[in-house]
Amino acid sequence: MDIFLQQLANGLTIGSMFALVALGYTMVYGVMRLINFAHGDMVAAAAFVGLTVYTQIMGEATSLGAVIMIFLLTAIVMACIGVVLERLAYRPLRTAPRLSAVVSALGASLMIQNGIMLVWGPQMRIFPELVPQVYWNLGNVVISLIQVVILLLSLVLMVALYLFIEKTRMGAAIRASSIDQDAARLMGINVNRVIALIFIIGSSLGAVGGLFIGLYYRGITFNMGWQYGLYAFVAAIIGGIGNIPGAMLGGMLLGLFNAFIAGYISSTWADAFTFILLIAILVIRPTGILGERVAEKV
Amino acid sequence: MTMTNDILFEINNLEVSYGSIAAIKGISLEVRKGEIVAILGANGAGKTTTMRAISQLLKAKSGSIRFKDRELTSMPAHKVVRLGISHSPEGRRVFGVLTVEENLMLGAFTRSRVNQKTLRWIYELFPRLEERKKQLAGTLSGGEQQMLAIGRALMSNPEMLLLDEPSLGIAPILVKAIFKQIREIANSGVTILLVEQNAKAALKLADRGYVLDVGTIAISGTASELLASSKVQEAYLGKKH
Numbered sequence: 294m295d296i297f298l299q300q301l302a303n304g305l306t307i308g309s310m311f312a313l314v315a316l317g318y319t320m321v322y323g324v325m326r327l328i329n330f331a332h333g334d335m336v337a338a339a340a341f342v343g344l345t346v347y348t349q350i351m352g353e354a355t356s357l358g359a360v361i362m363i364f365l366l367t368a369i370v371m372a373c374i375g376v377v378l379e380r381l382a383y384r385p386l387r388t389a390p391r392l393s394a395v396v397s398a399l400g401a402s403l404m405i406q407n408g409i410m411l412v413w414g415p416q417m418r419i420f421p422e423l424v425p426q427v428y429w430n431l432g433n434v435v436i437s438l439i440q441v442v443i444l445l446l447s448l449v450l451m452v453a454l455y456l457f458i459e460k461t462r463m464g465a466a467i468r469a470s471s472i473d474q475d476a477a478r479l480m481g482i483n484v485n486r487v488i489a490l491i492f493i494i495g496s497s498l499g500a501v502g503g504l505f506i507g508l509y510y511r512g513i514t515f516n517m518g519w520q521y522g523l524y525a526f527v528a529a530i531i532g533g534i535g536n537i538p539g540a541m542l543g544g545m546l547l548g549l550f551n552a553f554i555a556g557y558i559s560s561t562w563a564d565a566f567t568f569i570l571l572i573a574i575l576v577i578r579p580t581g582i583l584g585e586r587v588a589e590k591v
Numbered sequence: 592m593t594m595t596n597d598i599l600f601e602i603n604n605l606e607v608s609y610g611s612i613a614a615i616k617g618i619s620l621e622v623r624k625g626e627i628v629a630i631l632g633a634n635g636a637g638k639t640t641t642m643r644a645i646s647q648l649l650k651a652k653s654g655s656i657r658f659k660d661r662e663l664t665s666m667p668a669h670k671v672v673r674l675g676i677s678h679s680p681e682g683r684r685v686f687g688v689l690t691v692e693e694n695l696m697l698g699a700f701t702r703s704r705v706n707q708k709t710l711r712w713i714y715e716l717f718p719r720l721e722e723r724k725k726q727l728a729g730t731l732s733g734g735e736q737q738m739l740a741i742g743r744a745l746m747s748n749p750e751m752l753l754l755d756e757p758s759l760g761i762a763p764i765l766v767k768a769i770f771k772q773i774r775e776i777a778n779s780g781v782t783i784l785l786v787e788q789n790a791k792a793a794l795k796l797a798d799r800g801y802v803l804d805v806g807t808i809a810i811s812g813t814a815s816e817l818l819a820s821s822k823v824q825e826a827y828l829g830k831k832h
Binding site (some may be wrong): 309409462465466468472473475476477478480481482483484 | 667669670672673677678681685686688689693697698700743747
């Protein structure tokens with residue numbers, strides 16, 4: 294029972310990180326039918342940008358205000374990079390065969406990864422301790438303040454995103470564009486602007502995810518985006534790619550699945566089981582849990 | 592009829608191609624304020640291509656498309672509806688996983704707020720839409736989806752409505768009902784450019800018509816002239832002489 298509760302807490306923590314990152318994949322796929330392979334590397338870049346904001350701009354301050362500023366500045370920087378990425382790597386290929394855009398995404402992924410290496414070096418860097426090391430012992434279960442912060446902030450962001458998509462005019466424009474771009478244009482929706490907005494939202498949520506990865510695991514490397522990106526991608530597929538609540542659900546489920554495998558079987562095998570799960574989902578229910586459309590090509 | 596001589600909309604020498612294949616080979620037409628104008632023709636004649644070119648979903652190769660002295664061809668598609676041209680596309684293209692009401696609200700996207708009077712009017716034209724407003728658009732019948740597509744296009748309070756094949760794949764009884772409401776819409780002062788394969792129904796409704804034949808205008812005239820024309824009868828009304 295103790296293992297169960299402990300892994301439940303751990304699973305929800307990593308699950309919310311997966312979910313934040315998965316939202317970026319799923320929103321871009323929803324509107325553009327493109328797997329943005331560079332998204333995971335954007336998440337990694339966010340952790341490094343956060344590190345630099347902390348040391349160079351905030352003067353290594355760890356007050357609540359400073360931490361909020363680090364999150365905001367990092368999200369803004371990553372949102373800008375996301376918009377530029379779309380303009381340079383994807384928009385020129387909007388009407389090209391889909392494979393071209395996928396290859397461009399892979400190229401962008403490598404470019405960002407190598408860019409991080411050039412700027413911050415190939416060695417592992419240690420992410421600052423922005424949240425104090427506070428632990429609570431509940432019986433034999435240990436919960437840290439970091440876990441609580443990650444879970445709560447993720448939930449707040451996901452609820453905010455959900456309300457934005459469901460209740461606002463721009464949210465309706467995003468939904469319309471993901472269903473039928475030409476019909477959306479006939480409504481007077483500027484689809485280019487919708488796509489830019491999606492990159493802003495996806496990249497900022499991914500940035501928060503990247504900072505959480507830094508906070509939680511502490512060691513950050515230039516190529517970690519591949520791994521976390523892949524997890525988030527699997528989470529998006531589990532939930533039903535293109536489906537926003539699906540990405541949230543898929544992220545949480547994958548986090549829990551991972552934690553329980555690590556707790557009951559072995560953490561060495563967690564990755565293998567994750568991909569067995571992916572294969573099983575693709576075989577049994579390729580549309581994912583909440584997905585309605587079958588992912589066509591790619 | 593509120594027909595006047597003011598030309599509201601004009602196409603001049605429009606050419607549109609898909610890659611190297613010319614689909615529209617230099618057509619010209621005009622629509623006066625308050626008219627119902629029909630574009631007729633067989634499958635592949637270029638009717639839908641013309642409509643999509645007007646809405647800028649397709650870019651013209653050359654020629655001009657003018658609405659109230661504004662040139663449309665250099666405009667992005669999302670700006671056209673703001674000028675007062677609304678397009679109910681071929682195949683209806685309703686947002687299937689959204690509700691009927693959400694579809695209508697999207698029709699008013701360019702408005703800072705929804706015109707309740709327009710919404711009430713649309714529900715009066717098509718009471719079925721109000722009955723089903725909470726239903727997903729994809730679960731409606733073809734005829735109901737067509738009503739929704741027209742209603743959605745009206746939500747922006749357009750001056751000119753483009754209707755692409757409103758009778759396509761719809762039960763004949765509903766076609767009759769829909770065409771009756773199109774007349775109603777025209778009577779309210781909306782100018783209508785209508786594309787139809789069902790030439791007879793379209794000419795009964797329209798003031799004037801153009802017959803497209805593989806990308807060029809073969810015949811044009813008033814609706815009664817076209818109905819009487821033996822060429823039109825032979826080709827599109829299924830009567831042999």
